[in-house]
Structure formats: C-alpha cells, structure tokens
Amino acid sequence: MLKKATLKSAVPYTRATTTTTTNLESMNEQQIPAQFNKILIVGLGQLGLPVAKYVKERGFDAYGYDISPKAMDRAEKTAAIKKATDFGEFDVYILCVSTHKPEDMFSPQIDGLFSIVERISKEAKNGALVSIESTIPKGTSKKVFEMLNHRLHVAHAPHRWYALEEKEHGVNQLRVVGGVCNCCLKVALQFYDGSSTNNGILSDHSTPASTIIDDNNSNSNNSSVTHHITSTGDTIDISLPTPTPTSTSSSTSTTISLGIPMHPVSEVEVAEITKIVENADRYLQISFAEDLYLYCQANNINFGELREALNTKWNVNILEPRDGIGGHCLPKDF
C-alpha cells in the first residue's frame, strides 16, 4: 500500500531552472485520460460565448456560468448552453472571464478569476482540468494551481480570437498552451487537440520518477488516482478524470477533443507571456501605422503611396490605418 502525502509537502513549489523540468514528476503516455465529457465555460462574454458554442458543437456536454444574468440568458437562448447550478462534477473548467477593471479597461484585474477559482476549489472533483483562456499576467496560472491545493490540472491556452474574422481567426486556430506541471500540459493537449504528443517538450526531467496507476484507489468522484513517486521517496497522488461514455457511444468510449491545433510550451509562464507580447507587438504595429498616417496628413504626403512603396521591402510591413488604437485587449496588455 502506498503512503499518501499531499502534493504541497512532497514537492516544494518552485520551478526548476532547466526549461523542461517541472515540479511534479512525469507521467507515462498511456496514463493520460481517454475522454472528457462535462465542460463548464465560465464567463460568457465576447470570447466565452463563441467558446461555449464551439465546445457544444464538438459534442461535449456544455454548461455555462456568468455573473451577469444577461450574458447567461443570451448563452441559454442563442446557443442552448445549460446554466450551471453548481461547480461540481465537471471534467474541464474553461475560464473566459474579463481580466480588466470594470470601470477602467486600461488596468488588469484578476480578482474575478480568483473568485471563480475559489469556488472551483471547494466544489470540483480531483483531477479535473482548469484551463485559463482569459489573458492573464505572468504567475497567475501557478497561483491558481496553489489555490486549488494542487489537486486539479491547470493549463493556460490564451486566445487569438478576432471578432472581425471569426471564421479564420476564431476559437479554432493554432494556439499556444502551457501547463503548470507536465501532467497538466498532457491533459490539456488531450482535451484541445486530442493528442498527448508534445513535440518533445516534456521528455527531459532532472529528477527521474516512477509512476504507478492504482486502479483500486479510484475515488467516489470517478477519478483514477495516479501515484507519482518523487526523488525523495514520497508518494503524491494526482487524480485524472475517468472516461465517461457519451450518448453516441455505448460499450466502447470514443475520444473527443476540441480538435484545435496547439503549440505546447514547456513553462506555463511562456504561454502567459506569449499573449501579452502578441498584443504588445500588435499595439506597436498599429500605433506606428496610425502615427505615420497622422504625419502624412500633417505634411501633405500620400500615405497610401508611401505605404505601398515601403512594403516593397522584404522585411517591412506597414499596416493600414483604421480608427486609431484601442479596444479592451490591447491597452491593458501593453
């Protein structure tokens, strides 16, 4: 019988210095959960609603939750998203809540996200996946993992969603994903693109570990428990959601995923920062084009002709000017 220890006491919560080392020990490929079924999307605004629709279209049992009754009502009426009455029994929690101050879109604020995490912490079953899709400051994913007492998987899969080109640049486009631990990333990859392959991201570890699945130790929450034996000899338990048959599969379970191509990174902070840098880069490109346009207007120069001439150079790509720089993503992330 393996001795149980909490993740917190068994593994000090600090990231190792090598880029491919995480705090928890690695899992074998075959120990990744086979299926997810019940999904809760929290935050049903501009981003969360299309996410919820997409999740439902992919065949998952999709539920939603929003503090705004109006947003919840819209999701129920326009997309038949079921309202979650509690936060228990979900396999995946997708967090799409706003991350700026309600009264000031230029200032980041993640209190709302943390209040949701507190609720998940109290009600969720062991081993579920919490995927943060909101834009978040560096360090948020690890903080969330700690708030969940290290008993749920935490990943960050930021968005590149663009309202004006939803078909080409909507929910399903190449996205970056990072996990707080290796197992978190593997579970996230399984959910998002249906694989647990990771381009070799997870292959190296400074502390070798052995991992044993103890099938007899499945808890009442329908999770299987994976025992990770640390280099110090302690045993830690991580629960993974057990496959739940869908309505279309009877005796054999069918693996379904979101079918989104993902680019995994070895550190969750890299995923967090990619989104901020993408937005900062975009902000610079747009503001440069806008300033150049104003300069041309003030100096009687044909902007269109200047732009066309500049863009003949192989490494120059000046954008078209539109309505200035703004929106509720770019200012706060820059």
Ligand SMILES: NC(=O)c1ccc[n+]([C@@H]2O[C@H](COP(=O)([O-])OP(=O)(O)OC[C@H]3O[C@@H](n4cnc5c(N)ncnc54)[C@H](O)[C@@H]3O)[C@@H](O)[C@H]2O)c1
């Ligand atoms: N909209 C985009 O184009 C876009 C693109 C990429 C990333 N993002 C990021 O996605 C996140 C959401 O953006 P959005 O555009 O959907 O914002 P939004 O304001 O349209 O929607 C956010 C929703 O979250 C809800 N909410 C806020 N706090 C909550 C809480 N504590 N519990 C439950 N619901 C809560 C709000 O009521 C609202 O319906 C942000 O972090 C944003 O930066 C947005």
